[in-house]
Amino acid sequence: MNKIAKRLAVNITKEAEDQRPVEIIAYGLEIIFNLGTQLAILGLVSYFLGIFPEVLISVVFAIILRTFSGGSHLSSFLSCTVISVLIFTAIGYVASILVISKEVLMGLFLINSLLLARWAPYSTKRKYSEARRKMLKQTCFSILLVALLISLYLPIPQFLITAVALGLTWQSISITPLGVNIITKVDNFIERRKLYV
Known part of the structure; x- marks a missing residue:
């Protein structure tokens, strides 16, 4: 490539x-x-696998949020592809079988807001000014709020609501120290395996 x-x-x-x-x-x-x-x-x-709509909507919302929340970068195209396919396929499958209540949806919104308030924007390379950081955080909160209002008040299928919630939750978790650590370990594992292929 x-x-x-x-x-x-x-x-x-x-x-x-x-x-x-x-x-x-x-x-x-x-x-x-x-x-x-x-x-x-x-x-x-x-x-x-029959979960295309679930995966598509979760990816779209996760990418939109990642644009402003930032995120860790992996060592190679292979690592990025493997992790993305595994994560979003899992999200799509769960979204196809799990119904999220309004209370759980509100809970996820609160948890994601707290995670983003603490760790967004995440970047290992760029240094943001305080004004820039504030703007990016506010944009992240706006994305969460819009997604929540769409999920609560628009007549869309339950599996898509779940996909949106899980996609945003994954992105929020991925910028925390725990999320970054897990991603890094999986990345390192894939890179080591490449040496023996």
Whole structure:
């Protein structure tokens, strides 16, 4: 994927006479390729398991929240793909069989709000100003509130309500020290296994 992105970036800079470094364009293209491939794999797996809508809606809401809450980055495309497929397939399956009451929904909203208030935005590389951190936290709370109101007051299927709640909850947990630690350990395990394949 990296080689394809670099080749395409070189062609783009030559044809468009773009002055930006090839590495920057290649990095952006690689992210797009990786995300597209991961979503395609996740879509195929969830489709064959009969949980495509549940997985799709949980991924969409988790990605929206992650945009503002931040999140840990994994060592490789393989690790990211494996963990994403496992997590969101599990969420989709649970959403297909579990009914969440309004009380549980409110409880998850409160827990997620507390987790985001404490640890968002999460980043190991970027340093945010206090004003920027405040804006990102407020946006996270707004996303949770909108999702809660949609779940409570719009006539949507129960399995989608559960998928939204679990997708947001996973993203909220993933930026906590416990969540980051679990993700890191799974990432390291996958990377070690690659050496023997």
